Amino acid sequence: MPDEKTVTPVRAETGDADNQSFLDIIYNKITDVIGGDNPNQYFCLTLPGTLLNPKDYKYDTGSGEKPAHVKANESKLVNKLFDASFITASDNGRLLPNQYKTALNMLSPKLNRDLFEMKVRLRKVLMTPYHYDFGDGSDENMTLEQVFFRLYGDYVNAKAQWNQKQADKKAELKRTILDPNERMDAYLEWYGLVAEAESVLLEEKLGCVLNVFSPSDMNIINAILNCGVGGELESARNVLDMVQELNPDGGYVFPVNLYPSNWCELLDPSFTGVDLLESPAALSQRMHLLEMQRNNIMLNIKKLTSAIPDDSVVKELKDAYTEAEGAFQDLVKECVDSNINATADLAKSIIALCKKDDSDNVQVPDETEIKRIAGKDSSGKDLQVDKLIEIIQKHALKCYDSQHKAVAAAEKTTAAALEWCEANNKLQLRTLLDPLNTQLDEVNSEIAELTDKITLSRAVMTDDSNKSNADVMPNKATDGFTQVLIQSTMASVKHQSSKDSESSSSSWGVSFFLGGYSSNKSHQKAVETTMDSESSMSIQIGMNIAKVQIERLWFDPGVFLLTNNMYNFSANKISPEDDSTSFANPDPTLVRERFKQMNECIFPSYPVSFVIAKDVTIRFTSESSMSSSFAQSIEDHASQGGGFLIFSGNSSSASSSSQSAAVANSNANSITVRFTAPQVLGYYMQATPADKSTHINDTKDRDSEMSIIRFVSQFKEMIDDYNKTVQKGKKTAAT
Numbered sequence: 080m081p082d083e084k085t086v087t088p089v090r091a092e093t094g095d096a097d098n099q100s101f102l103d104i105i106y107n108k109i110t111d112v113i114g115g116d117n118p119n120q121y122f123c124l125t126l127p128g129t130l131l132n133p134k135d136y137k138y139d140t141g142s143g144e145k146p147a148h149v150k151a152n153e154s155k156l157v158n159k160l161f162d163a164s165f166i167t168a169s170d171n172g173r174l175l176p177n178q179y180k181t182a183l184n185m186l187s188p189k190l191n192r193d194l195f196e197m198k199v200r201l202r203k204v205l206m207t208p209y210h211y212d213f214g215d216g217s218d219e220n221m222t223l224e225q226v227f228f229r230l231y232g233d234y235v236n237a238k239a240q241w242n243q244k245q246a247d248k249k250a251e252l253k254r255t256i257l258d259p260n261e262r263m264d265a266y267l268e269w270y271g272l273v274a275e276a277e278s279v280l281l282e283e284k285l286g287c288v289l290n291v292f293s294p295s296d297m298n299i300i301n302a303i304l305n306c307g308v309g310g311e312l313e314s315a316r317n318v319l320d321m322v323q324e325l326n327p328d329g330g331y332v333f334p335v336n337l338y339p340s341n342w343c344e345l346l347d348p349s350f351t352g353v354d355l356l357e358s359p360a361a362l363s364q365r366m367h368l369l370e371m372q373r374n375n376i377m378l379n380i381k382k383l384t385s386a387i388p389d390d391s392v393v394k395e396l397k398d399a400y401t402e403a404e405g406a407f408q409d410l411v412k413e414c415v416d417s418n419i420n421a422t423a424d425l426a427k428s429i430i431a432l433c434k435k436d437d438s439d440n441v442q443v444p445d446e447t448e449i450k451r452i453a454g455k456d457s458s459g460k461d462l463q464v465d466k467l468i469e470i471i472q473k474h475a476l477k478c479y480d481s482q483h484k485a486v487a488a489a490e491k492t493t494a495a496a497l498e499w500c501e502a503n504n505k506l507q508l509r510t511l512l513d514p515l516n517t518q519l520d521e522v523n524s525e526i527a528e529l530t531d532k533i534t535l536s537r538a539v540m541t542d543d544s545n546k547s548n549a550d551v552m553p554n555k556a557t558d559g560f561t562q563v564l565i566q567s568t569m570a571s572v573k574h575q576s577s578k579d580s581e582s583s584s585s586s587w588g589v590s591f592f593l594g595g596y597s598s599n600k601s602h603q604k605a606v607e608t609t610m611d612s613e614s615s616m617s618i619q620i621g622m623n624i625a626k627v628q629i630e631r632l633w634f635d636p637g638v639f640l641l642t643n644n645m646y647n648f649s650a651n652k653i654s655p656e657d658d659s660t661s662f663a664n665p666d667p668t669l670v671r672e673r674f675k676q677m678n679e680c681i682f683p684s685y686p687v688s689f690v691i692a693k694d695v696t697i698r699f700t701s702e703s704s705m706s707s708s709f710a711q712s713i714e715d716h717a718s719q720g721g722g723f724l725i726f727s728g729n730s731s732s733a734s735s736s737s738q739s740a741a742v743a744n745s746n747a748n749s750i751t752v753r754f755t756a757p758q759v760l761g762y763y764m765q766a767t768p769a770d771k772s773t774h775i776n777d778t779k780d781r782d783s784e785m786s787i788i789r790f791v792s793q794f795k796e797m798i799d800d801y802n803k804t805v806q807k808g809k810k811t812a813a814t
Contacts, residue, residue, distance in 0.1 A: 182682040406485075497516060620724075
């Protein structure tokens with residue numbers, strides 16, 4: 080990912096690509112912008128993207144300490160593995176730490192015969208008995224190594240004592256002499272008196288060591304004894320065991336570092352409230368559901384208040400409510416009777432959508448909104464409600480006032496009934512009225528809020544069919560992100576992708592267009608019809624994308640570069656033996672074969688970075704008037720959590736008022752979909768180095784190798800020979 084403080088936003092555009100698959104266009108644009116030419120790396124696009132909840136990863140990056148829940152969430156995000164493919168539907172359920180450990184446990188180092196025999200000879204030299212008079216009257220049987228380290232220890236101790244004397248003298252002078260210059264003079268005078276004697280003593284100690292063995296020579300011998308392939312395996316296993324942290328869900332957390340380190344702070348979208356407005360038609364459909372809910376609540380309140388005796392206050396309000404509600408119902412009936420296809424609920428919903436201005440003029444919703452809430456008849460055609468609309472328009476003010484008067488009367492009646500229950504200790508009746516009153520308040524509040532949204536949406540949603548490409552671009556360029564613009568047509572969605580894919584929904588057609596699924600068959604039908612009839616419909620995608628690098632301090636894939644010097648206890652390979660084919664190879668057959676071989680192995684690849692997209696906007700534009708069924712299908716699909724193309728729309732945390740991460744709105748010529756949540760589009764995968772290990776039962780090419788049994792036997796022979804020599808020396812000394 081570019082440096083987060085010095086990024087210059089870039090806009091990348093595609094040319095006319097009608098003959099390409101839309102999936103290929105998106106894939107190629109992402110890889111072109113993100114960059115990278117490692118022949119052993121490839122980008123694995125996931126369909127659909129994985130939505131991110133910024134709250135799961137945010138913390139005070141300046142505090143230094145990463146919270147446990149953030150560690151766990153990051154580990155889950157980046158330590159999953161995928162089948163080797165350019166495009167896949169999901170991870171394969173395997174985890175990087177587990178597969179890494181499995182791969183390590185499959186390997187054992189080869190024991191080189193020549194290296195071992197060389198080490199045996201060196202050890203025999205070090206274990207050779209060596210007589211030395213230390214001048215203290217002792218006459219111990221010691222080896223060359225023991226004599227060397229005793230003498231070398233005496234030298235090190237003498238040097239440490241001299242250093243301590245200097246430190247003690249400096250501390251003494253600091254306590255007794257305040258002036259720094261005088262203190263320095265006193266120290267130099269003392270140093271001149273004692274340093275020469277101390278230096279001679281150190282030289283004497285070092286000379287005793289050199290007479291036996293040079294420290295440099297001993298370092299060379301130690302380095303040779305410490306060399307050899309295989310120790311890395313045990314070291315890697317130990318590190319893996321040390322870093323794992325138990326997670327409350329029963330698994331283990333393997334912490335990672337992500338760069339830039341403040342990536343979690345860059346996830347917030349740049350969309351404004353205006354960007355996320357839904358079309359009046361979509362909002363009207365939601366109003367229809369709320370109005371039906373309010374009618375049911377008011378009916379139940381009316382039933383309960385009938386159980387209250389003739390209290391004068393309650394009776395007066397109840398009569399007023401009955402009168403107002405009755406007048407409203409009569410008006411609704413009059414409207415409904417004018418059209419055999421209309422229902423009372425539909426008439427009430429249309430009246431609820433009416434808007435009264437300061438001059439007492441009432442505006443009835445337009446045809447698009449009414450058709451959306453009216454729905455279809457039994458034959459699948461739009462309900463004919465022209466007469467209903469006509470009579471509502473004729474009595475618009477009367478309809479509007481009657482409905483609001485009935486609702487206000489219901490609220491007053493409920494409040495009075497609750498007061499009567501409190502005064503007369505009617506707790507059971509109050510228990511039934513209380514939740515209804517709460518629900519009525521909540522529904523009225525939602526209706527009022529939705530009414531304001533509809534008013535604003537009607538004002539803002541003007542015809543924007545001639546908007547430029549810049550209108551789908553993010554409102555601002557975030558540091559660390561690159562702005563991307565992708566353009567194509569509906570025809571490209573139907574083209575088969577040239578990329579091998581593990582996802583059945585990634586090839587072409589309706590399933591790909593609707594993000595892999597649709598909860599409604601009418602959505603699929605509308606999209607299919609549009610694809611057939613409007614292949615020239617343009618598709619534009621604007622978004623901000625960034626690459627986040629992954630660092631795992633406990634993970635050392637370099638171990639697998641040494642597999643040529645190792646045995647494999649398993650019949651399976653860790654990774655393919657041949658990694659000569661680049662993933663950028665223009666011959667798809669060769670790449671396909673490499674992927675096939677990788678998927679037969681234990682640990683073929685691992686993610687090294689992932690690509691995030693945010694501020695994603697998709698616009699579908701038609702030269703002619705947009706199909707109302709297509710527009711409705713797109714808006715409904717988005718509101719129900721459906722995704723589009725490679726982008727996911729389902730998110731419980733997308734916003735406070737919706738379970739969807741996608742917001743769609745339409746006008747006469749275009750439909751715009753915006754994704755409010757950031758999402759991971761895919762991972763850059765690094766191929767594990769080729770597995771050159773030899774199976775443990777393979778007997779060829781063993782001239783320079785030895786078995787573990789032979790290794791142990793020869794080592795034991797060396798120790799036995801040494802012990803015999805020592806015992807013989809003790810007997811000779813005793814004699």
